[in-house]
Amino acid sequence: NAGVTQTxxxxxxxxxxxxxxxxAQDMNHNSMYWYxxxxxxxxxxxxxxxxxxxxxxxxxxxxxxxSRLNKREFSLRLESAAPSQTSVYFCASGTTRSTYEQYFGxxxxxxxx
Amino acid sequence: AQSVTQPDIHITVSEGxxxxxxxxxxxxxxxxxxxxxxxxGQGLQLxxxxxxxxxxxxxxxxxxxxxxxxxxxxxxRKPSVHWSDAAEYFCAVGAGGGxxxxxxxxxxxxxxxx
Numbered sequence: 001n002a003g004v005t006q007t008x009x010x011x012x013x014x015x016x017x018x019x020x021x022x023x024a025q026d027m028n029h030n031s032m033y034w035y036x037x038x039x040x041x042x043x044x045x046x047x048x049x050x051x052x053x054x055x056x057x058x059x060x061x062x063x064x065x066x067s068r069l070n071k072r073e074f075s076l077r078l079e080s081a082a083p084s085q086t087s088v089y090f091c092a093s094g095t096t097r098s099t100y101e102q103y104f105g106x107x108x109x110x111x112x113x
Numbered sequence: 114a115q116s117v118t119q120p121d122i123h124i125t126v127s128e129g130x131x132x133x134x135x136x137x138x139x140x141x142x143x144x145x146x147x148x149x150x151x152x153x154g155q156g157l158q159l160x161x162x163x164x165x166x167x168x169x170x171x172x173x174x175x176x177x178x179x180x181x182x183x184x185x186x187x188x189x190r191k192p193s194v195h196w197s198d199a200a201e202y203f204c205a206v207g208a209g210g211g212x213x214x215x216x217x218x219x220x221x222x223x224x225x226x227x
Contacts (some may be wrong), residue, residue: 035214100207105114107156
């Protein structure tokens, strides 16, 4: 099992460019999440998907969109990147809704210049 | 809304010494509590979790944590640290009622002195 995989590992964008971060899990989990990690801030939830076909905003959704393509895949899109979106992005997938146990991917380090 | 406080940004411990990392949470009901570890340049690995039952929980790599409802705390402990324990440690809380994601503390950076 690969667990949770993310692509790309690193990305540099110019302000105003767009890109999509990809995430896939092979653990048959229903729930998937996108977090961003900034120095001294811990991880903050951007969007989540409790099940295939549903998505909801988290704590910091502005500037992002998501797509739950199927049970395995959950993508995060930046339509017009801004320097404030420079961060490390983590995708996670979760077990049943009642336990919240989550498994994380290796992260994508994004720099917006 | 729930919140998590990790009061110590950095902690330095000598190799072989004991360790305690503090975590306080704010949530109205019984929370789901987690400790994750992040090595440099890596993702997060789950160390241990508490849902209910025995308030002392055992995790991987020799870590344990104790849930104290009266103090709203979930401190992480290890009796003897190894150089490989140097990492960032995050406490997190999940609220009941849905797969709404976790709320993380800001993390504690653990430095191990030889």
